[in-house]
Amino acid sequence: MRLPRLSVDPLAALFAALALVLLIVFLVMLGSTQPRSNGTELPYTTVQRKAAAGEVRNAVQLDYDHRLLITDRAGAEAWTSFPATGGLQDQLLTQLDRKGASVVIDAQSGKQAKRLIVQVLLPILILASLFALFMRVSQQADAGGMGAFSRWAGRRSKLGPGSTGGPSFADVAGAPAAVAELQELCDLLRFPERYSALGARPPKGALLVGPPGTGKTLLARATAGEAHAAFFSVSGAEFVESLVGVGAARIRDLFAKARAAAPAIVFIDELDAVGRKRGAGVGQGNDEREQTLNQLLVEMDGFDAGRGLIVLAATNRPDILDPALLRPGRFDRQVTVDAPDADGRAQILSLYLKGRPCEADVTPAEIARRCPGFTGAELENVVNEAALLSARAGQAAIGVDDLDEAIQRVVGGPRNDTHVLGPDELETIAVHEAAHAVVAAAHGDGAQLHQLSIVSRGRRLGRATTLMLDRDRTVLRRSDLERQLAVTMAGAAAERIAFGEVSTAVNDDLHTATQLARSMVTSFGMSSLGPVTIGEHSAEVFLGASLQELGGVGPGTLERIDAETREIVEEAETRAAKTLSANWPVVQAIADDLVAHETLADVQLAGHLAAVRAAPNGSGPDHGGPADR
Incomplete structure (x- = not known):
């Protein structure tokens, strides 16, 4: 096998070799600069006693290390540190000489220079060589050298x-x-x-x-x-x-x-x-x-x-x-670049479905009606999820059911089969969802209900899916918003009628209705406060640009905003309750079918809603659709 040729920069190799040699010299000299330690360490008093008893055969005085190495008559080696006072040191050496011990004095004249080289010069040279090596490598990788981090590398x-x-x-x-x-x-x-x-x-x-x-x-x-x-x-x-x-x-x-x-x-x-x-921050300096x-x-x-x-x-x-x-x-x-309308969604789906095997009844325009408000990325995810579901089931082509399930997965997540609901919970959710469908149908929606489900998905306990019958609308009148609020509050109204109290299933409904009602008061001028916007600012609080503006609404105005919002939501629930009372048998029939089948779609659902009577006090198009839980 022929090995590939490696391109080695000579200068980089030189710096690497120099750093390696200096490191070896450093390690060798480091050992020679360490204090000699022959044998075990003994207290100075023990060495004095051995010297007085004549047990020491020879001794070596290390001046720079300030140590004394001794060897006894049996050949055992030991060492001790010199005392702080020179008088005790001279006394010990005199006693060793008197007892016949051989005493050698080593001044260690070159050790101080070696330590200076090891502790100062060699580390500097090693670091300089490594720095030069890294700089050379960076120059080879990018012509900017050490300034490459400031160059665009996108x-x-x-x-x-x-x-x-x-x-x-x-x-x-x-x-x-x-x-x-x-x-x-x-x-x-x-x-x-x-x-x-x-x-x-x-x-x-x-x-x-x-x-x-x-x-x-x-x-x-x-x-x-x-x-x-x-x-x-x-x-x-x-x-x-x-x-x-x-x-x-x-x-x-x-x-x-x-x-x-x-x-x-x-x-x-x-x-x-x-x-x-x-300059929008608080206390910013040179950012x-x-x-x-x-x-x-x-x-x-x-x-x-x-x-x-x-x-x-x-x-x-x-x-x-x-x-x-x-x-x-x-x-x-x-x-x-806004979210596409119904025609745009159909075109996007056509692009993503192009080249994929699909069943004959898969129509991009029909699928587009089932996912209002979806962006291009969400539509691509729908098609991909449908392809995954088809492959998982061993199918040769993508079907409408796969696309329907994919839409449900994108909106609410996969089906939560581990969350088993009790009979009372199922009845509550069924009544809740049936109420949304009935009130929506009674108010003459511009959208047709396609599917009603009490299948648990993620945090959602049920969902009503709509088909848009006409073009997507972006401009809504006050009557449209009021009907949308009535549909949103229908679940809470039905629970009060059926059980005399509400459940935690109304949480998302209340949140949606409160936000819409507050926008009617503060943004759209659809309340007794008049045609003004209140407390609406485009700047974000964290930018610090509107801290003073956010405090410009008085407490009395805030109380009126809360009261108006509450009144609008309560009126919506009252309208929903009147509609439900007039159509309660239909609500009960839909709820019973939902408990039995979990999902009602198209013909089954349309058969129930055909018996719904129009809402009292007028009707009109409502493009908001049922609320999701």
């Missing part, structure tokens, strides 16, 4: 034609507005003369804003792929170090490399890690994060976007970014 890839695995806009779905905005950036990088002829100034940067999992990083990579540009990917946390100046140095090095590789896209993920508002942000601002001012360099960044917290980052000339535009 990921760089060339996307576009000839690249492997690079995404394009064809791999992105559910965000047509974001793709349209970023397509212009691609054209600016590929055909800059088209814009420069009209005097258009290319944007220097674009900020991708959206909740986690909506595909901001994928969009950035797809933009680089479409633009045929080098892609520099870095996380904002990589610039934040405890060493002063490291973050700013890495920013400079990153932009220098990006300019050299133009056309290029610099993508900074989680920009809020380095771009927080400056390293602020220096890094200052360098980023300077670098974005110092390059010409017409030369083929654009900065993309992503964050889900634009409210805490420094205003200097968001001004024109730095991040000229903000691209919102």
Whole structure:
């Protein structure tokens, strides 16, 4: 077998050999500088007694070590330390000489120099050799030498034609507005003369804003792929170090490399890690994060976007970014990447299901209706979970049941078969879930109930799954929110009707209803307090920017907010109770079926809900859907 050739740097080998030789010399000389210890240690009085009795045959006086080595008539060796006073030492030596012992005096003239070499010079030389060795090795690994820690060492890839695995806009779905905005950036990088002829100034940067999992990083990579540009990917946390100046140095090095590789896209993920508002803390001094942000601002001012360099960044917290980052000339535009609507979810599911064996009845549009509000990452997880379930069951293709179970697993977790509920608990949960379904149906939902279940998943004891019948809505009137509150409080109202008291199953319902009612009072102006926002601030408390503002709401106003919130929630429960009283036989029938079968879906559930009478005092679309426990 032929061994691979090893590349050895001669200078590094020299430093390593020098350090090894010095270490050997150090160990050898270290032994010669240690005090000689012949035999056992004896007290000085014992040596005096042996000398007086004539038992000592010879003695060696070690001046530097301040010791006396003796050998008795039997040949046994021992040693003792000299006394502090020279008179006792001379007396002992005189007595040894009188008794016929051979006394030798060793001045140890060279030992002091040896100790100086061993304790001072050799350690310095060894450390210097090792330092030179490590420095040489670091120079071989990175041209920056010992300053390599301040250089950017992130990921760089060339996307576009000839690249492997690079995404394009064809791999992105559910965000047509974001793709349209970023397509212009691609054209600016590929055909800059088209814009420069009209005097258009290319944007220097674009900020991708959206909740986690909506595909901001994928969009950035797809933009680089479409633009045929080098892609520099870095996380904002990589610039934040405890060493002063490291973050700013890495920013400079990153932009220098990006300019050299133009056309290029610099993508900074989680920009809020380095771009927080400056001076927002309490008692801050010279913060390293602020220096890094200052360098980023300077670098974005110092390059010409017409030369083929654009900065993309992503964050889900634009409210805490420094205003200097968001001004024109730095991040000229903000691209919102929100959760996809029903059509977008169907397109994303089509992408993830492409190339996977699926049964004939699997329709992406139908599956998309069953998971409202899901992001792209959650939809990818749904498809992956469905594939795992199919493989676990030994199936040849992914079925609708697998996708349904995958949605339930993503929302509530896997089925908790170890949590066995008693008959009373099952009845309580069944009545609770049946009440949500009946009140939702009585108020004329814009969403159709697809499934009702009392299967325990994680911390959830039951869930109602809906199918969106029309487009996703983002603007809701007060009547819509009131109906949503009535559906949310239906479980608590049913428990009071059926059992005369509520259970702990209403915990999540109360939390959801209280948050919604408080938002109606403080954010939406839907209360007697008037059309104002109260105590709503975009700045975070930990930033220290709004500590005084948070205390600007008086105690009387806070009491009125609590009273209004409580009144709205109580009215919602009252409306739900009236609806349930008018449809109690249907609630009981659904609850009985749930106890018997655990899950009701589609035809079974629709048969029960067909008998539900409309809610009193009006009806209308309610897109909130039943609450989950």
